[in-house]
Amino acid sequence: MLQKESYKLNFKKALTVFAEKLQQHVSTENGEWSVKGFIDVYKNIYTISSDTKIVSKILEIHIFPQIIQFAEQIGYNIILAEHQNYYPDLTFVNKQDENVKFAVDLKTTYRKKSGIASFTLGSHGSYFKERDKQKNIQFPYNQYLGHFCLGIIYTRNETSEKEISNVNNLKSIISVIQDFDFFVAEKWKIASDKQGSGNTANIGCTLNFEDLRNENGIFSKLGEEWFDEYWINYGSATMLKNGKTQKITTIRDFLEFKGRTDLLKNIEK
DSSP states (O other): OHHHHHHHHHHHHHHHHHHHHHHHHHBOTTSBBSOOEEEOTTOEEEEOOOOHHHHHHHHHHHHHHHHHHHHHHTTEEEEEOSSTTOBOSEEEEESSOTTOEEEEEEEEEEEETTEEOOOEEEESSHHHHSTTOOSSBSSOGGGOSEEEEEEEEEEEOTTOOOOEEEGGGGGGSOOSEEEEEEEEEEHHHHEEEEESSTTSOEEEEOOOHHHHHTTOOTTTTTOHHHHHHHHHSTTTOEEEETTEEEEOOSHHHHHHHTTOGGGGGGGOO
C-alpha cells in the first residue's frame, strides 16, 4: 500500500509540473492560442471553428508530442485508447514495473459567466462497476493505481471570424480561444454527485475552477471509497423518503441511507 501511494504521489507531482509548462507551449505572448488554423499547399490559412469538439481534438493533437516526451522523461510508456469510447484517453505504464498503471483523461472546457461549461469524468457503468472486467476500458479499472484528469480551461474569443488568409498574414489572425489554465486532479476529488450528460451514465464534475484546481469536489472530504460506492449504486439504490420510494441520486440521501448523517458536515461548504 505504501509503495502504491508513493508511485501515485510521484506521478501526480510530475504530471502537475508538466501541466504548468503546457501554457507556454500552446500560447502566444499575448495569451492567444498559437494555432491559427489549417494550411493548404498554396499557403492559405483556414481559421478554426470555435466548436468545442473541434477545439478539443486539435488541442489534444497540439499537446500530444509534449505528453509523449513527458512520459519518456519519467520512465513510462503510453497506451492510447483502442476505441473512441474506451476509457481512459491515455494509459501510463511504468517501464520498470508494468503493474504500475495510471489512467489519464484529457478534458477541455471553456469559461462561462457563471463558471465553466460542464464536462464528464467517465462512465459509472460497466467497467466502473465490474472492476475486474475489460469492457470499454483499456485495462480493468482495478489495475490502475490512480485515475487522473489533465484539464484545459480556455476563453472563447468572440471577436474571431471564419476567414481565409495567407500565411504572410499569420500573426494578424485572431485565435478562436485564449487565456489557458491547466490543472491536474484525481477524478474522485473533483467529481460531482450528479450525472454529467443527460441520460448517459457519465459522472459529472464540479463547475468551479478554484474547486477543480484545488481538488475540492463534493467527495474530497469524504474519501475515494465513498465516491466509488455512491457511483456504483447511483440510480439503482432506493430509499423511503416522505413515505415514498425513490432512487438515490444525491450524496446527501446516500449518506442518510447508509446511516452516516455524521458525515454530512463533510459535504457542506
